[in-house]
Amino acid sequence: xxxxxxxLAVLVTAAHAQDVNDYPTSARVEYVFGCMKANGETRQAxxxxxxxxxxxxxxxxxxxxxxxxxxLSMAQVRGDMGxxxxxxxxxxxxxxxxxxxxxxxxxxxx
Numbered sequence: 001x002x003x004x005x006x007x008l009a010v011l012v013t014a015a016h017a018q019d020v021n022d023y024p025t026s027a028r029v030e031y032v033f034g035c036m037k038a039n040g041e042t043r044q045a046x047x048x049x050x051x052x053x054x055x056x057x058x059x060x061x062x063x064x065x066x067x068x069x070x071x072l073s074m075a076q077v078r079g080d081m082g083x084x085x086x087x088x089x090x091x092x093x094x095x096x097x098x099x100x101x102x103x104x105x106x107x108x109x110x
Contacts, residue, residue, distance in 0.1 A: 022062045028053050051109035052102070059101040068098035
């Protein structure tokens with residue numbers, strides 16, 4: 001029974017790690033670059049920003065992260081084209097989810 005439980009624990013841990021690591025490397029790098037621009041380009045900022053993206057990735061699935069990033073980008077478009085990204089409930093929910101994750105990352109990492 002002990003071996004079966006250990007094997008199950010390994011599978012669950014591997015599955016969770018895969019879920020947390022569903023962000024492509026390029027997305028993680030872009031996040032860290034942006035974070036470092038906002039927080040200084042120091043070795044300490046690299047550590048804090050790397051921690052931050054890991055926290056965000058653990059709290060927000062990559063598909064939701066992409067949605068929130070799209071909303072942030074498109075909300076800047078003026079006029080009717082950007083309006084749905086500024087006013088829709090889905091856009092607001094996606095942004096709020098990302099902002100909560102970033103706030104948690106701020107607490108844990110900075």
